[in-house]
Amino acid sequence: MANSQRVLSLYDLPLWDSMERQKMALPRCSHCERFRYPPGPICAECSSMDYEWTEISGEGTILSWVVFHRQYFEDYPQPYNVIAVRLAEGPIVVSNLVGEEPQGSWIDRPVSITYRRHLDRTQHAFKLKAADTNS
Amino acid sequence: MRLAGMAAKTASVIGIGQTDWPADHARVRAGQKPHDSYGYAAEAFVAALADAGISRADVDGLIVGPTVAYERVGELLGLDVRWGGQADAMLAVLEACMAINAGQAEVVALIYGNDQRSAAVNYGGADAQGGSAFLSYIYHAPWGFTSQGALYALMARRYMQERGMSEAELAEVAVAQRLAASRNPQALMRKPITVEDYLASPYICEPLHLFDYCLINDGGVALIIAEASKAKRIGRAPVPIHGIGRYDLNTGATSLEPRLTDFYQPAQQAVGEQVFSMASLGPSDMDALQIYDSFSLHIPLALEGYGYCKTGEAGKFMREHGISLARGLPVNTGGGHLSESYMQGWNHQIEAVRQVRGEAGERQVPECRHVHYSSDVAGKAVSIIYGQ
Numbered sequence: 001m002a003n004s005q006r007v008l009s010l011y012d013l014p015l016w017d018s019m020e021r022q023k024m025a026l027p028r029c030s031h032c033e034r035f036r037y038p039p040g041p042i043c044a045e046c047s048s049m050d051y052e053w054t055e056i057s058g059e060g061t062i063l064s065w066v067v068f069h070r071q072y073f074e075d076y077p078q079p080y081n082v083i084a085v086r087l088a089e090g091p092i093v094v095s096n097l098v099g100e101e102p103q104g105s106w107i108d109r110p111v112s113i114t115y116r117r118h119l120d121r122t123q124h125a126f127k128l129k130a131a132d133t134n135s
Numbered sequence: 136m137r138l139a140g141m142a143a144k145t146a147s148v149i150g151i152g153q154t155d156w157p158a159d160h161a162r163v164r165a166g167q168k169p170h171d172s173y174g175y176a177a178e179a180f181v182a183a184l185a186d187a188g189i190s191r192a193d194v195d196g197l198i199v200g201p202t203v204a205y206e207r208v209g210e211l212l213g214l215d216v217r218w219g220g221q222a223d224a225m226l227a228v229l230e231a232c233m234a235i236n237a238g239q240a241e242v243v244a245l246i247y248g249n250d251q252r253s254a255a256v257n258y259g260g261a262d263a264q265g266g267s268a269f270l271s272y273i274y275h276a277p278w279g280f281t282s283q284g285a286l287y288a289l290m291a292r293r294y295m296q297e298r299g300m301s302e303a304e305l306a307e308v309a310v311a312q313r314l315a316a317s318r319n320p321q322a323l324m325r326k327p328i329t330v331e332d333y334l335a336s337p338y339i340c341e342p343l344h345l346f347d348y349c350l351i352n353d354g355g356v357a358l359i360i361a362e363a364s365k366a367k368r369i370g371r372a373p374v375p376i377h378g379i380g381r382y383d384l385n386t387g388a389t390s391l392e393p394r395l396t397d398f399y400q401p402a403q404q405a406v407g408e409q410v411f412s413m414a415s416l417g418p419s420d421m422d423a424l425q426i427y428d429s430f431s432l433h434i435p436l437a438l439e440g441y442g443y444c445k446t447g448e449a450g451k452f453m454r455e456h457g458i459s460l461a462r463g464l465p466v467n468t469g470g471g472h473l474s475e476s477y478m479q480g481w482n483h484q485i486e487a488v489r490q491v492r493g494e495a496g497e498r499q500v501p502e503c504r505h506v507h508y509s510s511d512v513a514g515k516a517v518s519i520i521y522g523q
């Protein structure tokens with residue numbers, strides 16, 4: 001069994017650099033302001049190829065979650081969670097919930113970004129927003 | 136939108152063939168290797184030719200599945216042809232129909248072989264299959280997110296809350312298909328299960344249980360599809376293809392947008408318009424469904440997507456109306472990928488043909504006139520209607 005690996009296309013490299021600095025950024029279309037995830041060379045909305053790397057707010061809500069009960073990677077012993085987060089900027093990212101876990105459904109819970117060191121990389125994770133933890 | 140690019144019943148299935156799935160599975164589990172993918176493909180092709188009652192010289196088109204090389208299959212089988220290609224099960228049928236409609240071929244052999252079990256192919260982890268075609272299969276690995284099952288588990292969790300479906304309702308899929316498999320001598324998993332068995336089974340990627348996942352086994356499948364008038368002249372029991380349709384959701388695919396927001400429904404609705412219009416038939420005309428079931432979730436998605444029940448009522452439909460050979464609308468009458476054989480959609484095609492021919496033995500659906508095949512792999516929706 002091997003460790004999990006990143007997909008590192010030309011457009012992914014600045015994303016991982018931004019997470020290393022704990023200021024996650026995504027390409028934002030210069031024409032229609034749509035954010036691209038995964039990062040890519042063109043806007044799927046307006047076909048503009050112009051963009052700027054823009055730091056995201058780190059705010060979002062949980063769209064869905066799963067718990068793995070089988071191990072697939074050396075660096076991910078089971079059980080562990082994976083969440084899909086709808087970022088305030090629009091895109092959905094797949095990540096992990098760290099810290100306190102909600103009682104009942106996780107869906108629609110507000111979360112905010114944090115960063116964690118994993119293997120040789122720094123990557124995003126999310127934690128429940130403080131106001132929500134006791135609700 | 137122009138709905139149908141070709142007339143209904145332009146092409147007919149005249150031959151089907153398969154390898155002996157349970158026998159080969161037993162041998163593989165005993166540490167043997169009966170064939171590689173090419174051997175399984177060859178065995179299935181020979182069986183399909185014999186079933187059709189035609190000779191190899193009648194074949195003038197060849198399309199092979201994704202796990203074998205086109206030229207090598209043609210070379211092994213001695214098939215020099217005037218039209219060819221490579222595709223998955225559903226697109227192979229669509230492309231064969233289109234080639235026939237365009238006059239590029241008259242008799243097309245569709246051939247699949249896969250040694251995925253004996254070759255220890257992985258669908259999750261660091262060497263997960265499919266990443267070169269579907270970036271979502273590998274892109275989220277840094278967060279431990281891998282395997283196609285996990286993609287459907289994430290979708291299932293949201294679907295269950297948004298649309299209202301319980302684990303016990305989803306269990307109806309595995310239970311119904313196991314009942315079908317219990318009546319199918321070519322199914323790998325034939326011991327009936329109950330909803331309680333399902334609920335007691337372990338989670339793999341929660342909320343999906345072991346019984347929500349497809350099998351992994353070796354085998355082959357082949358079909359012979361011929362132009363309709365030629366099919367009548369040379370075929371033993373031609374089964375016409377009444378409709379085909381396709382719609383692909385690509386936008387946002389890697390960030391899982393089509394999965395998590397609309398559960399692929401817009402694609403299925405678009406395909407439904409095409410395929411039912413071409414066939415001049417509707418959901419109420421279908422006597423059985425074959426639904427690509429790498430995971431059980433595909434079934435409620437298709438039931439809602441094609442209008443077999445109202446949006447938000449698939450769980451209730453499965454529980455109250457039923458989707459088995461015992462009651463309601465029979466789905467995956469051979470046992471499907473969950474209980475019969477994981478032939479990546481190819482076994483569903485030959486099961487549809489058998490049901491329309493009336494050759495399905497103990498699992499025959501009475502007076503089976505039309506069968507709807509549907510798949511929605513990674514948001515690429517495809518439908519085929521087979522009928523008398």
Ligand SMILES: [Zn+2]
Nearest residue numbers: 029032043046
């Ligand atoms: Zn744009």
